Amino acid sequence: xxxxxxxxxxxxxxxxxxxxxxxxxxxxxxAQDVVQEAxxxxxxxxxxxxxxxxxxxxxxxxxxxxxxxxxxxTRRWLELVRRTPPPEHTPGPDPERTALVAALRKLPEAQxxxxxxxxxxxxxxxxxxxxxxxxVGTVKARLxxxxxxxxREMATVDGEREDDRVR
Amino acid sequence: xxxxxxxxxxxLAESGQMPPRVPGAEVRRRAGVRRRRRAAVAAAxxxxxxxxxxxxxxxxxxPGPHERPSPASTGTPSTHAAPSATVYLARxxxxxxxxxxxxxxxxxxxxxxxxxxxVTARREIMTQPGKAVGFKGSYSVKVPWVVELSADDGTSxxxxxxxxxxxxxxxxxxxxxWIGLGVEDAKWVYERLSxxxxxxxxxxxxxxxxxxxxxxxxxGSGGAAGNPSVVSSRHGSTGTGGSx
Numbered sequence: 001x002x003x004x005x006x007x008x009x010x011x012x013x014x015x016x017x018x019x020x021x022x023x024x025x026x027x028x029x030x031a032q033d034v035v036q037e038a039x040x041x042x043x044x045x046x047x048x049x050x051x052x053x054x055x056x057x058x059x060x061x062x063x064x065x066x067x068x069x070x071x072x073x074t075r076r077w078l079e080l081v082r083r084t085p086p087p088e089h090t091p092g093p094d095p096e097r098t099a100l101v102a103a104l105r106k107l108p109e110a111q112x113x114x115x116x117x118x119x120x121x122x123x124x125x126x127x128x129x130x131x132x133x134x135x136v137g138t139v140k141a142r143l144x145x146x147x148x149x150x151x152r153e154m155a156t157v158d159g160e161r162e163d164d165r166v167r
Numbered sequence: 168x169x170x171x172x173x174x175x176x177x178x179l180a181e182s183g184q185m186p187p188r189v190p191g192a193e194v195r196r197r198a199g200v201r202r203r204r205r206a207a208v209a210a211a212x213x214x215x216x217x218x219x220x221x222x223x224x225x226x227x228x229x230p231g232p233h234e235r236p237s238p239a240s241t242g243t244p245s246t247h248a249a250p251s252a253t254v255y256l257a258r259x260x261x262x263x264x265x266x267x268x269x270x271x272x273x274x275x276x277x278x279x280x281x282x283x284x285x286v287t288a289r290r291e292i293m294t295q296p297g298k299a300v301g302f303k304g305s306y307s308v309k310v311p312w313v314v315e316l317s318a319d320d321g322t323s324x325x326x327x328x329x330x331x332x333x334x335x336x337x338x339x340x341x342x343x344x345w346i347g348l349g350v351e352d353a354k355w356v357y358e359r360l361s362x363x364x365x366x367x368x369x370x371x372x373x374x375x376x377x378x379x380x381x382x383x384x385x386x387g388s389g390g391a392a393g394n395p396s397v398v399s400s401r402h403g404s405t406g407t408g409g410s411x
Contacts, residue, residue, distance in 0.1 A: 007191030015184040022183025023176050029291045032185055036194065037362055043198040070288055070362070097182055100175050120176040147172060 001046050010039055013056050020060060024116045025067050026101040034070065038062040060121065061131055068109055103153035111146035114139055188358070197361065204249075251364040252356070254326075254346055256281065259337050261326070261348065263359060268352045269337025271329055273344040279368060280324050280344065284316035286364045289357060293327070311350060312357035316366055324368070326360075328353035 001009070014035060021031035038059045042049050049058040104112055113132060117123045118139075123131065129139045187194075252263040254270060256279055261268045273279035290313040310327040317323045329335055329347030336349050346368070348356060360366070 003192075003195060006195065010187060010191040010194060014187040019180035019182075019184035022185075023180045028183060028185060029289065031183060032188055033289055033362060036188060039191075039194045040198045040201070040361075043195050044202055097175075097179050100179055115172070116176065119173045120180055150172065 001050055006043060006046065009055065013059065014039070017056065017060055017063060020116060020120055021063050021067060023104065023120055024064060024112060026105045030067060030070070034063040034066040035059070037066055057121075057131070064113060068113075071109070099154060100150075103150050106153060107146050107149055110134070111142045111149070114142040115146045115150070118143055201363070249365075250283070250367040251286075251360055252366045254279075254366065254368045256368065256370050259340070261346070261356065263356060266355075268348055268356065270326075271332070271335035271337070271339065271341050271347045273342050274340045277343040279342070279346060280318070280322040281368045281370055282318045282320075282322060284318045284322070284324070284366050284368060286314055286360050286362050286366060287317045287323075288315040288362060289313065289360070290315070291357075293325075310345075312353035314357055314360050314366075316368075326353065326356060326366075 017035045017038075018028075018031045021035055022028055025031050025034070041062055042055070042059055049055050104115075107115070110132070114128055117128045117131060118125065125136055125139050125143070128134075128143075129136045132139065134142070252261055254261045254272070256270075256272050259270050259272065261270050292309055292311045293313045295308050295310055308331065310325075311330065313325050313327040315323065315325045324345050326346045326348060328350035329341070330350060332341050332347075333349060335341040336347060336352070341347065347353075
């Protein structure tokens with residue numbers, strides 16, 4: 001991959017990947033950070049990521065792992081420095097998206113990753129299993145539990161909205 | 168639910184799409200810098216092992232009758248990569264590239280930790296309890312352009328925009344240990360530091376700051392207050408930042 005090809009790939013794939021990582025992290029800055037970092041690593045290991053035949057998937061996997069590792073490190077950092085919970089993220093103004101982001105953030109990482117890979121990135125259950133290193137049955141369970149938890153969360157939000165309207 | 172979820176996630180992802188912050192050439196440059204750093208560290212490691220082997224050999228064989236210990240081994244290569252930025256606390260400045268920016272760090276009672284730190288995270292804005300940034304009472308303070316730093320020993324601090332005291336950077340210390348910059352400067356630094364970059368925080372007393380000539384009376388106690396050479400050269404601000 002020449003420098004020009006890499007730059008073109010970066011320019012084309014970056015927005016798409018930040019969108020996917022935004023769905024995963026619920027944070028624009030975080031999404032940009034991890035995607036950019038994944039591209040830095042990709043240039044250094046371009047043989048490896050080209051050999052796999054799916055460069056965008058390679059970047060996405062690296063970015064998702066970085067996001068997970070940053071959450072864990074940030075939690076530890078917060079405990080060390082602030083001893084207070086992290087600030088609430090302020091998502092965009094669209095209430096539907098806000099509710100979805102909030103509901104997604106309540107899911108365990110593994111369920112959220114499975115949902116995003118399967119429903120957003122169009123990976124089959126088997127591909128999600130391969131990408132996350134989990135057995136197919138586990139991925140199916142994560143998807144099922146994740147969907148159920150999201151449905152519950154969204155129903156709660158809808159119910160609260162209805163209540164607000166009645167008042 | 169599945170179709171709704173797919174649609175919802177797609178809309179969410181579409182709304183979250185963002186253009187690259189830096190061009191592809193910058194991404195490649197950063198990758199190159201890291202590769203060189205790794206190579207330097209590896210080479211230094213090999214040298215250190217070789218030196219240790221020689222030392223052990225000499226030690227085992229013992230010094231000859233006319234042998235003297237060598238002078239202090241100042242030629243030992245450092246195993247550390249060059250930092251992306253250095254903070255000189257006593258002078259209240261942060262040096263990054265060819266820019267020298269004013270900072271305000273921890274007060275005497277709540278000193279800023281020093282040492283070699285790594286950028287572990289970046290946040291456009293972070294809400295801090297007032298007490299955590301040096302306020303009394305139950306205020307909550309928003310710190311913009313936060314760059315979190317951690318040392319290997321677990322020590323942490325962060326760089327960020329000092330919104331509530333624009334006169335402090337370069338003049339006096341006001342935080343409870345974090346490093347405050349003018350808001351514009353904090354944003355500039357935020358955009359240039361990436362996760363994994365190294366930032367060195369030094370006391371800086373008696374150390375000349377690169378990129379400027381210290382004035383004759385610059386002993387560190389007066390900070391950069393009277394030092395007109397400490398400026399934010401690229402965007403023309405004085406380094407004291409705004410209050411946005």
